[in-house]
Amino acid sequence: MPLGEDWGDKEILWGRGFAFEELLGSSTRILSQESTMSALRHATRMGFAALLFAVPAASQAVVINEILYDNAGADDREFVELYNASKSPVDISAWELRLWDQRNATTYKRKYTIPANTKIAAGGFYVMGTSKVAGVNQVLGAGNLFENSQEGLVLYNPKGKRRVDSLCYETYRISATATWHKSIINGDGIWGAHMSSNTSPTSLSRVLDGYNSKSGQDWVLRPETPGKTNNLSSGAVLFDTFDKGTPEAVHKGWAGSFIPPVYIDPTKTSKHNPQVIPASPQGGKCLVIYDSYDNGGNAGVLLQRPQRDLVVECYVYIEASNATQTGDLEMWSIGVQGSTTTFFDYPDPERSFGYKRNGNTGVSATYVNSSKGSALYLIDHNDGGSDWTVLGKIVVSKGKNDGWQRLRLEVNGNSAGLWLGGKMGSGAGEVVGGRIARPTLGDIYAGSRESFKKLGANRPLTIDDLRVRPSVGAVGYYGSASATTVGVVDAFVATPPVLGSKGFGVTARRLAAKSPALLILGAGRSNLPIATMAKGTSLYTSPVFIIGARSDAKGEAHFPFPLPSNSSYANFLVNWQVFALDSKLSAPMPMAASQGIETRLSN
Structure with missing residues (x-):
């Protein structure tokens, strides 16, 4: 029976002699958009706060926290700042700052050694640079301490024979055949070029002191602050x-x-x-x-x-x-x-x-x-x-x-x-x-x-x-998706759920090509296993509104759902889930489903 064909007083959403309403319950209704929103008027309002800070990922005791490797003119303001993110002092005596570049692919080209009896206090800084750097702890030279083009820096502990931290900068310059950087680079490294102006001095800093997700995204352009915190205190609004x-x-x-x-x-x-x-x-x-x-x-x-x-x-x-x-x-x-x-x-x-x-x-x-x-x-x-x-x-x-x-x-x-x-x-x-x-x-x-x-x-x-x-809106995913013969169903919202947005909707991937699919809009979370569908399929919301679509040749389906501009719907929770037909599945009801998606509407 084709999509949308009538069967008595019910609408059949897809065929094989199966009424989707029978699975979901006789209370399921096909509603207008405004009726749907009215049905959600009494939905629970979620009061969680927006995430402003994240806990530094993979936090370690000592990190390279800030660097200025090139300044205009004589290169006489260069420095590297170390930071102790732990709650105890760390002895960094005899640690080395090793410098690598692709002109020497077998070993580092030079190093700077930290003197004996050197410790960094908990939450403290240690600055290595030229004598012109404010608050410098160890003077390394008068200038030209680091390469102005691609280079890798490795903080190395020879006692423990281990790399403590590393970074690579201006990685867009690295040759496709080079190998020197592969063991020390994090993600794509710091890709672009940096030079600090003498009238508007800047450096490359970790976004928060000690923040380390092992990615080039940890680093931001900021005013230089050797020996001082990178953290900014101004508000979020x-x-x-x-x-x-x-x-x-x-x-x-x-x-x-x-x-x-x-x-x-x-x-x-x-x-x-x-x-x-x-x-x-x-x-x-x-x-x-x-x-x-x-x-x-x-x-x-x-x-x-x-x-x-x-x-x-x-x-x-x-x-x-x-x-x-x-x-x-x-x-x-x-x-x-x-x-x-x-x-x-x-x-x-x-x-x-x-x-x-x-x-x-x-x-x-x-x-x-x-x-x-x-x-x-x-x-x-x-x-x-x-x-x-x-x-x-x-x-x-x-x-x-x-x-x-x-x-x-x-x-x-x-x-x-x-x-x-x-x-x-x-x-x-x-x-x-x-x-x-x-x-x-x-x-x-x-x-x-x-x-x-x-x-x-x-x-x-x-x-x-x-x-x-x-962003006071929110998008969350819960439950587990099941698989079509193409792969595990992957569904996500196209944009943040902003009221009045004509571009809002849900996209689903890894569906059988050119096959029917359903988007369920629901109120609240549920977890109802459906044994007659693909293994691991569950219904994750109480249906209020159902939309049909057909996947394209790539196995993707798009469900546009323009949101009303009525600001009284702000903070409403709306749940979504995609079910997809795959005739090659061996289940009695050959369908698989995505995770549940929970959105909080916002202005």
């Missing part, structure tokens, strides 16, 4: 209209790689505002991230404590008509859960320009404007490197979605979403989303880079009315 600042003055709440972010009056040309643009919908002054000295790359970092699940909203000015000549190019990013490096080399989302040096990590909204066209991308950079994933693309057209636009970037658990247009605090507007590989702590960052043949034609990254807050 921020509302900044930028109207209290003086045009052309540096914003003290941000750090910058070469030129820190600066206030501008958008209606007047100035050093940091190359052409007049209208005031934003909020009005008043704006913020630009821009290297006005040579129009090269520049990065900015919001000096706010790192977060994992969060919402970043702002107005951003999008120029879609200025790249008129062949070779004209500008790119900018606004990112979360990560960082970028000082030069902000071009991100190149679709790998169409041949750039590979960008140091973005985490998740970003990245804009590309060239003579070939303009688009805004949602990118999962994970821990950096060349293996980024484009989760979605919004084409930008002159007169349609350019000029001042609301931008919303939200990450919650493994779900990320990007909205363009619509009102602040809503899910309205164009939206793309997807699942990220590695949610973690990180900073809010921005970067821009441009190259225009006509002087002054560029539009620096310009934002207004910045709003940062924890």
